[in-house]
Structure formats: C-alpha cells, structure tokens
Amino acid sequence: MKYLYYPGCSLRSTGRAYEESLLAVFRVLGIDLAEIDDWNCCGATNYMSINEHRAIAITTRNLALAEQQGGSGEVHIIAPCNACYMGLQKTKIYLDTEQGLREKILKTMEGAGLRYEGRVVIRHPLDVLINDFGLDKLKMAVKKPLHDLRVISYYGCQMVRPIATFDHEADPVSMDQVAMTLGATAVDWGMKLRCCGGSMTSTVPDVGQRLNYLLLKEAKAKKGDIMITACPLCQFNLECFQGKISKKFRDDISIPVMFFTQLMGMALGIPEKELGIHRLFVKPRPVTV
Amino acid sequence: MNSGSNGKQPFLHIKREADLDKEFSKRIAKLAHGEKLYGCIQCGNCSATCPLSPYMDYTPRKVIAMVRAGFRDEVLSNSTVWLCASCYSCTVECPKGIKITDIMYALKREAIIKKVYPRNFAIPALSRTFYDEVRAGGRINETWLLTRFYMRTNIFKAIGFIGLALKLFGTGRLKLAEKKLKDRQQFRRMVESTSN
Amino acid sequence: MSHHKEEIRIGVYICHCGHNIAGTVDVTGIAEYASRLPNVVISKDYKYMCSDPGQVLIGQDIAEHKLNRIVVSSCSPLLHEKTFRDALVKGGLNPFFLQMVNIRENVSWVHTDTDDANLKARDLVRAAVHRVAYQKELTKKKVPVNPDVLIVGGGIAGISAALTMADAGKKVFLVEKEPTIGGHMALFDKTFPTLDCAACILTPKMSSVKKHPNITLWSYSEVSEVSGFVGNYKVKVTRKPRYVIEELCVGCYACVDECIFKEGKFPDEFNLGMSKRKPVYLPFPQATPLVAVIDDKTCIHFKTGKCQQSCAKACDRNAIDFNQQPEVKEIEVGTVILTTGFKAFDARRLPYYGYGKFPNVFTSLEVERMVNASGPTEGHVVLKDGSKPKSVGIVHCVGSRDEKTNKWCSRVCCMYSLKLAHLIKEHTGAEVYNFYIDMRTPGKGYEEFYDKLLREDVHFIRGRVAEVSDWATTSDEEGKLIMRVEDTMVGMVRRIPVDMVVLSVGLEPRDDAQDIRKLFNISCSTEGFFLEKHPKLAPVDTFTDGVFIAGAAQGPRDIPDSVAQAGAAAAQALALIDSGHVELEPNTAYITDTLCSGCKSCLNICPYKAIAFDDEKRKSVINEALCKGCGTCVASCPSGAIRQNLFEDEEIFSEIRGLFVESI
C-alpha cells in the first residue's frame, strides 16, 4: 500500500526531528510515503477560533490535493502531528455529515479549481504501524531491543479525541504496544491523555508551564526513564521548557522527551544523526549510552 | 448592561431577564454543530475532566449554563473560553454527547465578531496572528509566527524567550525561511471566498 | 369484483377526542364533507366517540337510518377497534362492517399545518368510506385456552407469578437458565428502604415454589422452540445435563466434599468471581432446587477422562450420572409469562473509573456480596488486602444517563447506593461519599430513607465523577484512589482521595433478550427491553396475545415493582384462562376453488405450513386453524385464488382508489 504524507508546519521546524525519524523508520520498514504536493497549514486550533468555515476550507484543500495526487479509490493520508491528524479527521467528518457545509466548501474548492470527493482516509503513523504493518513484523525488525528501559507514553489530546479511530478514546495503548514491541517496559500512568496546554506555554506561561510541570513530575514519580510523544507541540512543551519549569517550581523534573519514532529508530539500529537525536535539548542518555 | 441601576454596586450581581440575550444559545448551538447543549444535566463532568478549569473564571459547566440562560456578555468578555486548549476531554466524556470544545470555538469566534474578547489577553492575539500568517502564506513559519505575536502583544515578554529561541536555532528547529505555496494569491482568494 | 346485493348505507362519525383531534382537525368540516361521499347516509362529529353516549349514538343511528356500514374516524384502531366493533354488535350489526380512520396518532398529533392535516384527514375518511362498502360479514373463531402456563425466568418476578398462578390452581412450568432460582435478589443482603434481610423474604418463596404441587420447576434449562398461538402454545424446553440426577440428590454436599480438588479453584459465579468453587458445587446453601451440579468445563473427568470419580463414589444415593445428555421436554401451555430479568452494566466499558485496573474499585453487586454474611468475605467490607477502608466513594449513574452507554435512568441505583452507603458505614465506620447527578427517590419510604442517610454523616456531592486515578498530587493522596469531580453545588472542582470506590452500575437488557424476543415473537424497545403493548393501559401485555412480561426484563425496576408487575401479569393470564376460550381475529386466508389451478406457488411460502395440496382435487387447501393471517400467500397467488378475510383485494384497491379519487 502506498500512503500520501502530510507533514504539517511543525514538522518543518520545532518538530523537525519527528519528520526525520519518521521518514527514516518508514524507509527501513519499507513503508512508502509520498508527500502531498503544495500542501498548506491545517489551521490547527487557532484558525478554528477565528473562522470555522475558512479553517475547514483550507483543510479541504489538502484533502482535495491528496485525492488528485492519489489516483482513484481510497486515498490514505498519513498525518503524524496530532493536531493535523485531528484537524483533517474532523474536516472529513463534518463534510461527510453536514450537507450544507459540504456544498458550501465544495463550491469554494471549485472556485480554486479543485475537487473533493470524500475518498480520503486519514491515518496516524501509529495506526499504520499497528494495523497495516503489524507489530509482529516490527518485532522482527528490532536490532537493539530496549531492555530495562521504562518508557512513559504521552499521547496528548488530539490523537484519540474527539475522534478515536484506532485506539481507545479514554485509554489508548498503541504507543505502549510499540514500546513493548521494542523490548521496553511500558509504564502505566494516569496522565497519558492529560493536556499539555498547547500554545499556552507561550501565551499564558504561568498556566502552560504548570500543566507541563504536573506531567513531568508524575512521569518522574512513576520512575520513567524516557517519555515518548506523537505530537510536535507536546514534545516541544515537555522538553524545551524543562529548564524554566525546574527553576520556577524548584524541582528537578528533567527527563528525556522524544518522538516515538526516534525511539523506534534507535531500536531498529538507525544512526542517531538520521533520527534527529542531535536536535533534542535533553539527551536521551538511557538509550544513547 | 445593568441599566437603571444607577451604577450602584449592590445591584451589579443581580441579572434581570431583560439584560439577557435570549437568542444567544440558539446562535451558539447552530455555530457549534448541534442542539445537544440543551441536554446538559449540569453534572460537572466537563469541569472535572478539564485540565484548565482551575484557571478559568467560570468552569465549562457554568459556561454552558450561562450560554443557555443568555449571559452573553459575561461569557464572551471573559478569559475562560480562551483558556480552552482544545484537548476535547470534555467532549469525549460528556454523558450527553455535547460537543463542548466546539461550543468553546463558537464562543471564541462570536467574541471576535462582537469584538468583546479580552484585549489584554494573549491567546486571542496568537490566534489572530496565526490566522493572518496562514491566510498570507498558506503555511506557518514558527519563527515569524512568534515574532509577530510578541510584536502584537508585549515585545518585552519576548525577551524571556530569546534564550530558548537561540537554542532552537542552534539545533535547527527554527528557521528564517520556509518553503511556501506555489500560488499564494490563489490560496488567499480561496480563503476569502469562504464566508462563515 | 363483488357486486353489492344490498344497498350500502354508511354512517360516518368524526371524533373530537376533546381537543386532541379537534385542536388541529376541522372535525365539523370533515363530517360535512363526508356526508357528500357516495353511500354515506349520515355523518356526524362528536366530542368523545369512545364514551358511552358516543357508542350509543352509533347504535341509535343504525336503527334509525338503517345503516349497514360504519366508519369511525378517531384514534388508532390498535386502541379502540374493539370498542367500536362492540358498539356495532350492540346496534345489531356484524362487527366487521366497521372501518376506523386514525386521525389522531396519524394526523392531529403529528402534523402542525392545519390545511395539510385537514386535507389528509379528508383523504383518509374518503378512503375508509370506499373501503367499508366492500367489507363482509365475518365471525370470530373461538378456540379453547389451555390452562397451563409457562414462566420463563426464576427471579423474584418469576417466582411471584408462579406462586400466584399455582395458588389459583393452574399448572405452572417454571424454566430457569441457572442451576438455581432466586435471580439477582438472591445476591443481596438487605433490601431498601426497609433494610429487611433479602434471604429471609426470598428463600421461603423459593422453597414454596419447589414444594408446590402445581409447579414443575426446571432449573438449568432453556426454552428452545415455541410454536402455536394464544391459548395453544407448543414449547420445547432443553434441560442441560447437570450430571446429577435431580430426583435422587438431596444436596448433602458429600460429592462436593469428596471432589479431588481439595479447595475451590474456579471463579464462583454466585459470588461474581470473588471466591472459588470446585467443578462439582451447589451455588449457595439455599439454592433451589438443592441439587449439585457438575461443570463439565472444569471437571477433570470431562477434560481428561482420567478421574477417580470420588464424587460419584461419595454419593450413597448414586445420584451422579456422567452420561447425562441434554433432554428436550415438550409441553403445551395456553399462556406465557416472561420474567427473564436484567444484566448489570459492565463497568470495564468506562476505563476512566479504573474498574479492572485498580483492585479497590468494585461494582455495587460485588459490594452486595461483600456485605452479605454468606458472601465471600463473610459480611466484611474489606479492601483487596483484607484491611478495612477508611474512606469509600460511591459513584452513581455508572453506565446510565449517558448517550455513549445507556441513555436511561436505571431507577434503582440511587436507592441501592444509599443502602450500600448505610451498610458500608455500619460495617466499617468509613467516610462515605455519594457522588450523584440527581437524587431520584420516588417510592414509598424512599425519600425518607434518603433523609435518614443525609443525617448519618454520609457525604453527598452533586457531580458526575470524571475520573478515578492513582495520580497523587499531595502526600495525603499517596496510595489512595483520587476521585475528580466538580462539586456543582459549590461550583468548584474537587479531588477526593478514598480507599475504595464503589461503582453503582445501571441495569441493562440481558444479552439473550433478543433471542427470547424472537422465540416468543414479541418486540423490544430501542434500548432492548421487552416492549409492552401499551405503556399505560397494557403494561404487562405484549403484541403477541397470551404472552405477558414482568420484572426488569421490561425495564429497570426494583423488587416491589417487579412483584407487583408479576401479580399483574399473573392476573392477565388467569383472566385469559378463566374465560375458557379466546376469540381469534378472522383475518385468515382462504382459497377459491374455482380459481385455483394447482400451480403450487403457495405451498412452500407459508411459515406455518397451513397450506397443503389436495392431490385428488389438484388444488391447494388452507388449514384455517394453522393460518395466522399474514396474507403472504394472498399477495403471491398468481391466479388471485387465495383471498384474505378483512384484507380482501377489493377492499384494499377500493381504499387506494378512495385515497386519490378526488381531492378538494
């Protein structure tokens, strides 16, 4: 199966390592990705706050481009960023279920010379790995099993909320399954879905940083060696503010936070350079040493 | 608001029926994909599951009660809705299937249209900046997004983030230039042809 | 085509139903309109046609105007067809010269545009006038009612119904799926609001059932096939092998004691898995019948064939029979009462409450067993480690009032939660918190019980618990289960650490409710509970005559309501039996010999095998006793040789024509 790939803006900047490691891992596993040509921003949460229909229109543009590029039949789009993933999903569902909205957006698309037929299927890399590729196959590809590593999976919000397609909305396990397949110990903790605050670390630092502090503190309390995420913003918040948070709350909460694809890359024996490990602020010593 | 009370403080907390916007809830229900908000049983599950409710002026449950009753000005001019980070916990856990996150979005948009959102609050400003960036270029360059955002709000606040920014540049996680859309004019036209 | 031999004289009556119809439909206008339709001799509107004066009016007009066909335009025929047919009989007319027009349920209650509603009402009345002209004189067939009754489900509802019927001298077959009767009530320690001992009131009833000469009790059995019709059902009951000869066993426990498993090893169903049992066991000491059962899934003999069969040797009555096979009993009964009960909501479906993850999160049923002196903890409310909880949180509405699980209120949870709060407090002295959305205590003495609890130092927090977690944020939360909730009275979100969480699970339809429904040809409501014929006027009847329902299979309800309903169902069944016979609708199919060419198209399509072929005449023959009147053969007979009383082709064609023939 061939997949179209929608990177989203963050995977080109703060979340660059996510893209690098994802592409490296998929290459090694032999999963084909083709980037959607001339894609645009998904609008994330901010765009919705200003103008919903425009937010849906710009996202539909991406879906229409994908259909154009993906040929006939179902077109599977992989969206690694949780916000993009949810944004594309939500747009598809609203267009599927709300006739008036659909007509309006299709008209806009027509004006832009595009056609959207509703043939897209939005997929998360975890979904593809588990349900298409298979954990058994992944297990066989592991070269350096991550024994004795306690991994804390942090799912963030928008991977299973509000639309849970491949994992449980209240108790997701997919990232834990991947970690276990890599040989690691998946630590069960109660905050895997609790919000990191998104852009609040920048807009309302007091609140945003406190939310992250609570998460990091519990991760440490559960004796995690490493945290993994599937969202560029979560990763950014949890990792890049650790210095500020430690200072502010006078508590050492330092813990490596990496993308799950980086952790996979390590286990698959992919060179660190290709996985963007050098871009991390907190070196993932438990895995690199 | 509160006309006829001569501005005397003791009357301020008394809300008269005439001061309420009776159509408000209908508008929000329409904007937020559904009539389900009328099914709210005030169980408070949304507030309890919300990671940000402790920082809000009104809890999400109270916001819904206020929307239903027509407390338009209170809800819109307040920071509460802007503190919603769209984590969707409330939407998923609501026993009545109310799309609470969508209601929060609808309230944000309503506040912007009515121009009553809290001016000194940073989140609407970020949304605005983000919106303009996408409309102009089709994609977000996080460097410029944040720069423009700080220019819009409080340039001095940015100072605290300079160290972080340098570190990001150092690890290649921020860039000055980003690949752009092929035909940005057409993109912009498309955006602007969509009314809400 | 039928040719009228007599002059057709139709009377049309338009009912106001107070304001119900007249509020939307122009009843006088329609009556006036109807008076101009063909064959209509008289047309009137009246406030309440179903009232005595309304019925008398029809009778008077029949006499005065020599009416021979009547159209009553009022409510649904499913509600009042019988009433008006009786009115025709009283007026000296054959009851089947009546046609009803449903202008209430089908018009005034569902349409808002009065012009459209009036147009529709006129069309419908016109169609009925056209149809009624073709209606024929018919007689109802009487069939005797078999006085025996089948009751399915041996919970408190089934037990009550069985005893009532048996005391009235009727022969009762009580079929129970489990090895013992007693149902959910047998699990409870105390009942609300009186706090009387459940066993003390239930077990005497159970043994009465066993002893009653009129009751045949088949436990560990299931109904596998049902055929026939009201008054004359044929039922097959499959008795599962329990490998113990029921007639010989005295429940002495010798076999259990001598089983090669010295200790219980398998989850005990009766204690919801909180204790262990052996492969040979008795569900509980008061089980009825008090007969051991061998579980062939865990018994060594059945698994390997290599057991020394110490149980069989221990039985001095030779009651153990490893060769027992399923046995099918065939019975004939006239009526059926379904009391198959409910299933408790599976708390695992709500992961945020941590059931199955945190050992000290229990369901209410588990706590019911715990507080029961004969339960797995001998009446002690304890945590998994055996210690007493210092604080307990009870979550109401688990699985209920939620669009994602069960939309309905389960009715009993508020009350049993209060009961458990009281019992836990009594047993442990712990701090007890009730988390509720609304407190629903409508019942005799219920609100008083709530009031008593409010004064018992039990905490009440209005709010739906969002999460039970082990995420400690302060030192006093360490090692506790933290319940996060908005105290909606105060308007603050609270975190409450407790040792034990009790999930008050709601009631839902049993998994096999659909199978039962299909067996007995009844309907279920959307949520899956058995559907009553009318929510108010026929709450224990079903759409299948002779089949009645009672207890929580029809909807969540408590013990007093279940018992009351069981009594009502028994009374309905008795009324049917004591009348001695039932009258069947005459809507059977019949064959016109002069048109049947013997093509045999009809033979294989009758689900009741009511059509046979007469080889001598080379024509099909319908056995009227077997025909249930669906009309499938009528529709598919290529020659138009099969016809149906009450639904003749010309009646329906005429109705269609009447609908469209003209519109004003």
Next chain:
Amino acid sequence: MSDNQINKQAIPANWKPRIAAFFCNWCTYTASDLAGVSRLKYPATIRVIRIMCSGRLDPQFVTDAFAEGADAVLIGGCHPGDCHYANGNYKCLRRVHLLKKVLKQMGLEEERLRLEWISASEGKRLAEVVSEMSEAILKLGPCKVKQVVEHYEK
C-alpha cells in the same frame, strides 16, 4: 437538465406530494402510533393503509396506487428477523427488489418507491423517513403515471 426544469415548471404552486404508505400492523403501523403518542412532527404527506404483514404487499397495490395518483409509495415492515409472521418481510423485500427493477425500466424515479424496516419502537425513525421522502418527492415533482393513464398521447 432541461427535463428537470420542465418538470419543475410543471409543478402546480400549491402541490404537495401524496404518498401511499403500506404499513405492517405489528411494527411500522405501531411505530406510526408511537410517533403520534410522542407528538413527533412530520409532513402530512403520507396516507397509511394498514396490512397485517409486509408479506401481504401485492405489487399490484403499488402500481395501482401510482395509477390512481400517488406521487410515491412507502412500504414499512418489521426489521429482518423480527417479522411477526416469521419471514413475511423477506418475501416483501424480494418482491420490492424485483418491482423496483421493473419500475426503473418504466422510467419511474427510484425515490418514488421505498421500503423501510421500522420497528414498533422507532417512531422517530418513521418521522425521519417520512420527512426525508417528502423532501425528495417535493424535489421530483408530481408523479406522471396518473396523467399517462388518463391521457394516451396520440
């Protein structure tokens, strides 16, 4: 497209669709009663003819209704597996499938004949189906069968 326009022009101003509905006594007719008892609202377009089972539905009723002037025909029965008479609804299903194919050959729009399984508890579903169907028929305009039957074109 131009046909469509012609059709639309031909729709009389105050025309409202009339739908002949054949409902089985046990499920769909009861659902219509339930819709009434629940005071659900739907357009006054259907005219219900009660039959004991959807298995009694003779395709002649359908062609006759069209010929007499129905704009559409709705058939309601119990859900598969739920028939009060074991399987009459399946027999109806087969006939309706075949009938639909024939009516399609006759040039009748597919929307004009609809078979729905509506159980006794689905009053809401009934109201939805009638609303949907009325809307669809309103868009199509009056059915031409009666016109054709009454006036052969020379």
Next chain:
Amino acid sequence: MANESKPKIKMAVYWGAACGGCCVSVLDVHESLFAVIDAADLVFWPIALDTKYADVEAMEDASIDLCLFNGAVRNSENEHMAHVLRKKSKILVAYGSCAHMGGIPGLANFSDRESLMRRVYDESESTENPDKIRPQHHYEVKEGTLEIPVFYNDVMSLGQITDVDYYIPGCPPQTERLVEVFMAIVTGQPLPPKGSVIGVSGLAQCDECTRKKSDQRSVKQIFRPWEIEDDGETCFMDQGVICMGPATIGGCGVRCVKGNAPCRGCYGPMPEVRDMGAKLISTIGTMIDLEKEEEIEKVIEQIEDPAGTFYRFSLPAAKIRRKLS
C-alpha cells in the same frame, strides 16, 4: 349446422396493428370453414376481400352481426376503423392479444414515437436517408394531397378506444375457441355478460399442464430456457425458468409448454388479477428462496428485461401503461 332457412349472419374481420397471425388463425379453422361460410357472409376482411373502407362506412349502423377486430391501435387509421366498426357492428370482439391487451406491438410503449422514428428513419443499420426524410401526415403531389395515417405515440388496446363486447385472447387465439364462440352466436345460444373474456378455461395454465410440480418450490437461481437441460417433465418454475403459466388463464391448451417452451402469457391474466405483470412480480419475487439482500439482488439481476417479460403481451393494459418520459 346453420339452418338453411335462417338468414346468414354478416361477419367482418379487421386487422389493426398486428402481425397478421390472427387472420391466419381464422383460416386455421380448416374444414370448419365450410360451416362458417354456411352460416355467415364475410362482408369485410382486408386480408382476403377487396372491400374498401368507404364501403364499410356506407353500411348501415349495426348491420354487421359479428366483427373480429384483431391488432392493437397504433395509428389514426386503426382508431378510425375501430370507431367505424363499432358503429356498424352488433357484436365487436377484440380478437387476439393485441386487441385484448396491446400485445407484442404494445411493447413499443417502452419507447416513444420520436425514438422509434429516429431508429427506423435515421439510425438503423440498413438505413440510408441523407435528407432525413420522415413520413408526413399530409404530402402535396401533382395529383393533390396525399394523406397517410398519423403514427401515435402510444399503443392502445381496442378496449381503450371503444366499447368492446367480448375479448378472445391469445397470440393467436386457439382456433377451436373461435369456432365455439362463432357457433354459439349463430345458433343463438345465451351469450355471456358484455365485457367478458371468452374462449378461456377459467383456470390458469397449470390446471392443464401435466409437468410435475414440486410441493417445496425453492428457487435460488433464475435461468433462461436454453441454460437448462429440460427433462420435459418438471415444472419450469421448479427448474428456475420463468414461466407465465401460473398467472395466465387457460384456453390455448398449454401449447407452448407442450412444445417444451415456457408459457409467455399471451392469454392474459386471471379475472381477479388487475395487473398481470405486477402479479407475476409478486409470485416470482416470493419464490426466490433467499434472505440476504445482496443475494436477492444477484438473482434478480439474472432476470433479463423483467418488465418486458412480465408485460410481454399486456403493457398497454397495465396499471402503468408505458415508460414515463
């Protein structure tokens, strides 16, 4: 035998939109022809006699005792003659399937005038008509105006045009039936009520058919006749072949089935049936012994041209008489 002294009855036979088979069937009376000639004068019979329309128009009203009108009404000439013959005849008989129910020409109601013209004058493989010439109702020539009949959009049965006394169905009608009817009229026997279908048995074909019918008919697949190996003994329906026999009134002597072909329904429906095609849809639909919607769909797909099959002889007389445009 007709009495010598009794005056001969006057008889007419007309041929409307039909293949001519009905006229041939009249000739098929063989030796009985002598009996017919003995008792009747043929005053009008276009296939055999050179009587002009004007001669018929000049006859006195009700001067013809018996008129057999075969063929459907397809054009203005057919219609005109239908009205004329009605006026001139005491007993007007719709003779044969076409006059009775529209017959095979009635299948043209699945099409319309314009597309038929287009096919015949523009598109058919053998047509060469570069000037796109179409027949005109009026055409001016040196000698004056030529008029040819107007070709109607719809095909009609005789009963849809004028008042008919009796119907004798069949494609063509079984000749013995004609003789029986004829003799009844000649000998002055009491006649059935007006509007009756005569020359029929009153029971469907199956009554006379000797093929073995199963008590447990269960059809899971439909075949065209050539797709099965017919054993000559088993009911066609039981073999999954569509036979119109169960819905077709008898009278023909099960001709087709005796020739090992399924009945095609030319004799028309049983008296209680109002729409022959719809009734067959009911019978055949019910017979399909499947419950899954996709499987049902599949079997129904196997029925080629169901409308044409079920309404082969009766489309103009059906409830929905033609394809809607």
